[in-house]
Amino acid sequence: MQSDYLEYDAIGLADLVRRREVSARELLDTAIARAEATNPAINAIVLKDYEAARERALRIEASGNGVNTLSEGPLAGVPFLVKDLGAAVAGLRMTLGSRHYRHYVPTADAPVVARFRAAGLNIFGKTSASELGQMPYTEPELFGPCRNPWNLDHTPGGSSGGAAASVAAGIVPLAHASDGGGSIRIPASCCGLFGFKPSRAFQPASDVPPPPGALGVDLAVSRSVRDSALMLDLIAGDPALPTGAPGTFLAAARAPLDGSKPLAIALLTEPMFADTLAPEVRSALDDAAELLTSLGHRVEPFSLPLDYAQAREAFLMLWSVVAEQYVLHADDITGTKPHRREFEIATWAMAHIGQKLGERELPAALDVQQRITAQLSDLMKRYDVLLCPTLAAPPVKIGELKPSQSERIQMRAVTAMPVEMLMRKLLTEASNKAFAWAGCTELFNLTGQPSMSVPLSWNARGLPIGVQFAAREGNDALLLRLAAQLEAARPWFNRRPPLLQARL
Template identity: 50%
Template sequence: MSQFVDRRTLIKRGLVLAAAGSAPVRIAAAASALSFDEYRSRDALGLAELVRSGEVSAPELLEIAIARSQAVNPVINCLVERLYDYARAAVARGLPSGPFTGVPFLLKDLGMHLAGTVTTNGSRFYRDAVADYTNTVVTRYQQAGLVIFGKTASPEFGGTGTTESILFGDTRNPWDMQRSAGGSSGGAAAAVAAGILPLANATDGGGSIRIPASCCGLFGMKPSRGRVPSGPKNLSSVMSVIHAVSRSVRDSAALLDATRGPEPGQTTIAPRPTGSYLDAVGATPKGLRIGLLTTPITHSPVDPECSRAAADAAKLCESLGHHVQEVQLPIDPREFFASTRIIMGTGTVVRV
């Protein structure tokens, strides 16, 4: 626990001081009744409750998030597109009533289109590509009351498990400047871990939510294909799915409630859920049978620290009454990656 406190102190003091060395930056909006410590102590649902109760306003939350991003982004390099005026205008017009009304939010700069804004996909080729449409899921974010104020870093086309690009440079882990934030949603994870916001959009094809969540100490879940819409132009997404990284499990569940469900023309549709994901967070599951895979299909070496973490997770699950069994996947890596290329190529052909 002391190590966690020390790291939080580093984030709260060290990074802010380093970032503010050349230009002082306020951590909270001048007129806000909410301190940064209070802001950071709450998850997205908690902040939305403060807005509903009138204890804080949506403009105040937005200015705290903007100030925090201005303080830490020069150090960790998580934010690549700043939409501050766009967000202020959205708040001034009035926000829909939803589970996250007034909560600041960031989109990943990979396939997440918001009409009139640039999505670079981490590539110099798209550095000036202004979207002429808005993703269905982004519209659902806005309908849930989220306030979009920027976009987070991704490696070029989301192609690696770290977040580095020639266009924007390296994204650093807020816990340790010498380590990676993971990828490809490393910008989103770094932003949440650094306290800019409690919840951020992310995508996952081969670990791009789960890897950075693990690197940055967050919660990250890859939903089933077809659970969250990927259109309107990418209706046949067969690998990557859209969701989020968050500090709390309940935020992830509530966001899935707000965004789930198919859109017209969608080719993959997940089974209809039987209830609310948020309601399920507090339920005690029956004993689960969990397969633990510790050997990569490529037979690459595994760092001992990772092996210990997996073993600790297995022991924790067993202590909660679940059955954990180590499994092996008899997969030829050459066939696996050849099939992956076919799947990705098919998706490209369908979109074109």
């Protein structure tokens, strides 16, 4: 299976297992071999569960007659990796990229993981994420930096960097990812993958209430549009509908737009929370607009009448409250009192900002979120889709966005002496640094709209540059149909990073 493993997406591999052309164990062995060959270079997988996965693969093979539910799911036997953040896997350590959580072992599957298992996905490891998902790059001090298979000196993005690097490196055809500010779309853009953030409402029911603002969603990064569409069916679709039946997201992906009903698409070239767009990104947007026009769609420039500074402040306040919960109240989860040395200084500082400012300003932040959501909803009455950048620049180099020594000193100071003026100054300066590169995705977490990064461009240095699309909340199927049309017009499935040739 080694030689042609990369020729198939997850649906294709599952079909081979179903037709007994390959066994679940053969697929797993191939994925493990690829992991062992590439992970030393990319540092994407931070926990291995090979033996348990081998046992599951054997049970899938033994139950090929359908007696065992392990073999009945639409992705039965497909090797799979879960992000080491948020989505608990019973019996497997979940560190959240943090030293404090490094011994935390959940006893029950998260609802999304239960859906993955029901689909027959064979979980054999967990992927790296930035600490608590706070940063748009994946360089947790606990595990060290995760690297981009397209160029090992560059980031795969974050916080789902390990997931994206694993898929780009050919370890798995798709991997679990989550997105609370861009963490599916940013790594997808960096690694030349398809990254779909579903509407806020399209998530499995959970007994755990979402954090204030409900910014985060779960899905995956994938090499094909149809794999992400099926994953959305698995976690949020109608369980009464057969796989791919009319009305499913997979059916939408199988019915690409054909030009008979052109879309009205607004082209946004403003940098949103960033300062400016790199020329390569602007070129990628212009190229995408030309492609869409050639496919029969109507694309026109548009500027959002939003107060981006206000939106950005609201986003940061919401994030600071989440940081406070997972840092200063970590003992609610682990039963162990949190200590400064167990967290990165940027995370520790953000938690204290949440304690000092976030809780007090939460009502105002939620009000801003509501008003922005209403504004975007009104805009989407004029346009079917928004086209905008995923990132303000190509993938940055490893370490480029890490706090400098002087910034670390400031962070220590504000946690020791929480003076409001100093905290606001630090928050502004630190967020400016991150948003200058990754400030184009957060808006759609605030509004809850579906959005996706589509790999349509690579720059002269061979680094991927995704472009972003967003639609009305709940209109995920339209985005998937558009993605399928773009995938057919400019295929990316067989574009592979040089790491694959060098390591395998």
